[in-house]
Amino acid sequence: MAEVIIDRERCKGCLLCVSFCPKQLFTLSDKLNSSGYYPVKIKEMKECSGCAVCATVCPDVAITAVDR
Amino acid sequence: MRVFERPKVLKDKVFHYCPGCTHGIVHRLVAEIIEEMDIRERTVGVCPVGCAVLAYDYLDIDMQEASHGRAPAVATGIKRVLPDKVVFTYQGDGDLAAIGMTETVHTAARGEPLTVIFINNAIYGMTNGQMAPTTLLGQRTQTTPYGRNAAKEGYPIKVCEMLATLDGPSYIARVSVGSYKSILNARKVLREAFRRQIEENAYALVEVLSTCPTNWGMKPRDAMDWIENEMQETFPVGIFKE
Ligand code: SF4
Ligand code: SF4
Numbered sequence: 001m002a003e004v005i006i007d008r009e010r011c012k013g014c015l016l017c018v019s020f021c022p023k024q025l026f027t028l029s030d031k032l033n034s035s036g037y038y039p040v041k042i043k044e045m046k047e048c049s050g051c052a053v054c055a056t057v058c059p060d061v062a063i064t065a066v067d068r
Numbered sequence: 069m070r071v072f073e074r075p076k077v078l079k080d081k082v083f084h085y086c087p088g089c090t091h092g093i094v095h096r097l098v099a100e101i102i103e104e105m106d107i108r109e110r111t112v113g114v115c116p117v118g119c120a121v122l123a124y125d126y127l128d129i130d131m132q133e134a135s136h137g138r139a140p141a142v143a144t145g146i147k148r149v150l151p152d153k154v155v156f157t158y159q160g161d162g163d164l165a166a167i168g169m170t171e172t173v174h175t176a177a178r179g180e181p182l183t184v185i186f187i188n189n190a191i192y193g194m195t196n197g198q199m200a201p202t203t204l205l206g207q208r209t210q211t212t213p214y215g216r217n218a219a220k221e222g223y224p225i226k227v228c229e230m231l232a233t234l235d236g237p238s239y240i241a242r243v244s245v246g247s248y249k250s251i252l253n254a255r256k257v258l259r260e261a262f263r264r265q266i267e268e269n270a271y272a273l274v275e276v277l278s279t280c281p282t283n284w285g286m287k288p289r290d291a292m293d294w295i296e297n298e299m300q301e302t303f304p305v306g307i308f309k310e
Contacts (some may be wrong), residue, residue: 010082012086013087014087014281014288015287020289022249052072053248055072056072059089059092061095062072063070064072064073065069065072066069066070
């Protein structure tokens with residue numbers, strides 16, 4: 001099973017992962033992090049294929065992708 | 069099994085870069101390559117003046133700050149005194165192609181065994197968006213509010229094409245981080261640029277087309293698409309010297 005782990009404190013809500021995820025699994029969360037950004041969260045983790053496209057494009061290296 | 073995780077060569081810090089700025093992607097690629105090539109203990113990076121001035125805060129290796137544009141001269145000194153070290157510079161377009169053009173050209177002409185990473189985002193980022201030597205014709209900046217006009221501001225400088233005419237360099241390439249595929253290609257090319265120094269004691273430069281969403285006035289994704297669709301018309305991606 002694949003999943004991604006998002007580091008809320010690193011994320012700047014730039015939406016790159018939102019636009020690049022081939023399955024469109026990302027959305028913004030509604031709680032600010034301590035830098036004042038709305039970090040992203042995953043809508044449906046079950047759908048994740050573990051392709052790591054999101055992690056590759058994330059400029060803040062805020063995503064860890066796991067494939068078990 | 070982890071398929072993607074933060075390289076250990078990146079310190080546990082939040083980058084100061086603007087949201088969506090692709091400097092972070094290039095930092096990560098450099099960190100991954102250093103880790104993968106197992107050269108962490110003998111690599112020395114030289115930072116520029118510009119947005120990447122704080123790169124020493126992010127890469128967990130020996131780093132030296134250079135004054136504006138002088139990174140290749142500083143790197144030359146380090147490499148000549150410590151020839152076993154792997155020495156690279158990380159410079160933006162203002163640093164490398166404006167104030168530091170002399171150092172850039174002569175270091176390449178001498179074929180110093182260094183790896184030069186050149187971030188071209190076609191604008192002065194840190195100082196809020198003035199025209200850079202690599203600003204595209206027609207591109208609006210703070211100092212070219214009607215778009216860069218060749219008659220007044222001259223033409224963008226094509227650093228790779230120019231340096232490829234010299235005999236000193238071993239490897240000159242331009243890559244992009246404007247799409248997923250481009251990022252994968254950039255990683256391969258950057259790795260080759262490090263390999264040239266390590267195995268062939270040769271000079272290599274990689275120009276990376278990178279975004280500045282803040283000063284381009286674009287959303288991060290639009291900025292990445294702009295690299296792929298507009299910037300590459302002036303700055304084609306490829307290997308200019310093998
Ligand atoms: S690993 Fe791939 S499929 Fe899974 S969330 Fe990231 S981009 Fe989407
Ligand atoms: S690409 Fe990275 S920083 Fe940008 S929104 Fe996604 S997780 Fe956050």
